[in-house]
Amino acid sequence: MIETLITFIIVFGVIVVVHEYGHLWWAKRAGILVREFSVGMGPKIFAHQAKDGTFYTIRILPIGGYVRMAGWGEDKTEIKKGQPAALVVSTDSENLVTRINLSDRVELDNAVPILVTDYDFEQDLYIEGEVFGEMKRFAVDHDATIIEEDGTEVRIAPLDVQYQSASIMGKILTNFAGPLNNFILGLIAFIVVVFMQGGVANQANIIGSVEKGTPAYSAGLRANDKIMAVNGQKTATWSDAVTEIQSSEGKTLDLTIEQAGTEKEVKVTPKKVDGTYLIGIRQSLKTGFWDKITGGFEQTAYMFTAIGRALSQLISRPSLNDLGGPVAIYQMSGQAAKGGIITVISFLGMLSINLGLVNLMPIPVLDGGKILLNLIEAVRRKPLSQEKESIITMIGAVFMIVLFIAVMWNDIMRAFIR
Template identity: 55%
Template sequence: MQGLITFIAIFGILVIIHEFGHFYFAKRAGILVREFAVGMGPKIFSHTAADGTLYTLRLLPLGGYVRMAGWGEDKTEIRTGHSASLSFNEKGLVSRINLSDRVVDQTALPIAITSYDLEDSLEVMGLVAGESKSYAVDQNATIIEEDGTEVRIAPLDVQYQNASVWGRLMTNFAGPMNNFILGIVVFTLIAFLQGGVRDYTSNTFLVADNGPLSQAGLSGQVTIYQINHQPVTDWESLSQAVQAGGSTMVLELSDGDGTSKKEVTITPKQEDDRYLIGVSPDLKTGFWDKLKGGFAMAWESAFAIATALKNLILKPDVTKLGGPIAIYQMSSSAAKEGLLSVLTLMAMLSMNLGIFNLLPIPALDGGKILLNIIEAIRKKPLKQETEGYITLAGVALMLLLTIAVTWNDIVRTFF
């Protein structure tokens, strides 16, 4: 249960932060956000805000979305002859079109819709008691879809494709950007919670409990000058000296106060082909050290993820990919290890999500950004049909990738 709660919390925070970036900048660009959803599948909670945006919490904690109005993003289709009911405001304009049999309003006007235009002329036509009628629709009217979801209609002036190209580009980039910001904030929080950041430039180290140096009677801080007469000046030179040291090592060192040097002979612990002497880098504990350390950890994480993606592209191997099941397993392990492990996993996944979404695949934010850049260079958008084919190809690729990742998760878990 602890692992499941951790998984839902991490996944939920990542999704909310990512989608809030799209949401905020879409509104700044004048795009109507019809729905902000956390989770997928059937909705279990909904609230319509004063600005017309529907906020929903859905059953499956496996994602979320921002539903922006416009071509290629979101449209509500009404079948010809569909039975509906119309509600009117004080100006006599249609304020709500109800297509659902789950919501009943006894004061609404029943109508069999024959045609409609909810983008330009804002009118709906249909048969009322066998007579053809036409009604003007309010700019801010809502429509109750067949599943009971009530959202704003989307006139052309608030649709995605009618925002400026730079407004759309920023809207698409804001999701990954928020993931990078979250990663930096969480890594910085980790630096403060653990009391500092590791100092890889010093030859002063912290002795680990129950390690070879601890068993030799040392504790706290030690300054190591040589290992088997090989100089130690920082973490990298220590690692090289340890790996070259063999099964017995003579260390020249001093305790934390650095007042006197002495020689200590130890037998290192061997794991696979590595030797361990039981030390970790010392910590920098200054305020600015912690702040800079958060940025440094975020950069190192992003660089490692980008390198892994590059290697995966150059040498494709889908067996190295993991999906929700793999993330759940990592969340369970992190939950057992404590808060710092959970935060570290969250920060790394946030950086991962940001980088992955910037890949120039049409179904991802990076693909949309690429189309925005092409439009800015051409000074005109691609044809809707062309963009539709490109997006469809991206969706097909992502579907195949999702199947492969899910299969990998199943194989790792059950076989």
Template identity: 45%
Template sequence: MLVTIIAFILIFGILVLVHEYGHYYFAKRAGVLVREFSIGMGPKIWWQQRHGTTYTIRLLPVGGYVRLAGMDEDADQLRPGMPVTLQLNDAQAVTLINTSDQPLRYPGIPVRVVDFDLVDGLWLEGYENDDETQVKRYAVDHDALLIERDGTQVRIAPRDVRFNSASLPHRMMINFAGAMNNFILALVLFIGLGFLMPKVPINTNQLGGVAKHSPAQVVGLQAGDKITAVGKQQVKNWDQLTTTIAQTKDAQTTITYRRHGQLKRQAVKLKAVKQNGQRQYQLGIYQAQSSKFADRMQYGWQMFARAGTLIFTALGQMMHGFSLNDLGGPVAIYATTSQATHFGFLGVVSFLAMLSINLGIMNLLPIPALDGGKLLLNIVEAIIRRPIPAKFEGIVNLVGVVFLLILMLLVTFNDIQRYLM
């Protein structure tokens, strides 16, 4: 169980780190301030600030996020009437606003906020030392820090470093980068699997071997034979070969193959088996394997393509009949992680690769609040050639967040029933 827990935390951590780093990297390149980069959710257990970004690790290893300036409107948490503590520099500009109860290393000025503008005007007004006879205005430094109520220290978000101040192409790239990183991670992991395995199966119509007492052995097929046709159906690779054999309508068929340059034809009776309630046929052959560099690279790419195709196929099937069993949340991922650990390191790597490409594709679905929903709004903005009203965008994203929260609760409850009861 301990191995499963460690693997689960590592898998979730890697997925989140890679996904969020995509948003982070392209936001930085576009001049957008990344106020916080968090791994995990809930109460923070560690934080450090570097180059304007606060890096945090939070208690619950079930997600993470980046907070981009201008996309966390309520993050400043300032309100008229709120008591804060200010620190000033030599030019009497505010360099730190403390909204929490935690004591500061250096003494500050107690102020009760009356009004403020931390976006354009960069000022704050309030009653100093609760002296309500005079409202005092303070200039706020462009790079001033703000300590939030939970003690998290972040930069303020002036207009020029906010997300919506970036160009449309930059914003689209920021929104797409998380999923892109997941695809890159999946491809790298699949290629890595190809080099970690002693040999990799190659997608060829050449046989790697035949099973004992199988139809293939009965008719004299050998390793190295190249099957070119099953019945009248031409086959050029292993995928076509196995699919054609499995879906053959009659057990009695003919196999055309090439051995030492000579083309031969042999009648054969296939073995009938039942899979998923359907009758399929088997010839009893093994796939050829290779240790060549090019074949290992090709194996990684083919596994990546197959995983993507499998996920899109599953999404298509969901359109015809949706069930909560088609989705899985943290509980399902934990249960599958437990199964993957039984196959050792390679099993965990393979599962991580599948999960990464799955996360990338799911995030690109055109659902509000997901990256795909944000990209859809970007495309609409490009078509109408003007910014989408912030109020409308906020409502759309709020609807998406509510939908996703409800869906997550339903999926989690369903997963608990499936895996823990």
């Protein structure tokens, strides 16, 4: 139980951090203010503000994360008319407001109490209201922070640092960066796995090792022997040899092998193990440095293809049984943990690539949906109105929430009831 939980938190946490960091890095390069970088959801348990104004937070529920970009979606600072606030005003000649406190959980020294009547944190940068019975107007610093009602402190978002003000290419790169980072993480994971395994599978028809006490060992087969043919059927690759051996149905095989440069005929009778006919030989490995690097790329490409094929089948034949949420991932984390560190890293690589591909689906709220809106903006040469974009995003959000609940319920039913 503990092992499964720790594996789940580490694997999911690494994938989320890497994904969201991609958005963070490119957003800053595009001139977009990142107000918050969060790992997890729900109430925050840790917060730190960097010099550039971004708050880094860890929240209590380890089921995701987000990058809160200025001006994106519903990222608005709302202050109701008559709402009490406290202002920290600089003591220099400019008398600019540098902090605005809307929370009753936080107290600021030497703050000016105000009942807010009007404000603008996007263009004119001011806040005004009643101070000790007198109406006053204060200029607000471009980089001022605002402490929201839940105690989260973020920078205000003038128009020049909002998402909408970035170039189209800057927006596309910002939205694509999350999935891209997941693909890079998946590649690194599979390269690490290949190195830990000592090499990558050699597709040549060369025996890597022979287990003692098995039919192959008893018949005289040894490491580095080449399987040239099985029952007269040429076997140029390892896959050819395996296919012929496993389709034998237990009948004695006539193997043509090359051993120490000499061809010879050998008879071997396969043994049935867990429903599969085996003779006790293992595939050889390519152990060169570049072979291992190439092997990592090949495993990544294979995973891309397999997941892409699964997604296409899911689109053509939708089924909740083909989807998995946090409950399913938690269960798979437990299975991976039992398999050891190599299995855990392989699982991380698979899950990272899966998350990257799913996020590129053109559904509003997902990164693919945002990129689609960016492309529409490029074709129209102007963005959609805030109202239309909000409606589209809301539809996507509702769809994803309903799907999430349905998948969670299905996972629970499969795990604990059926």
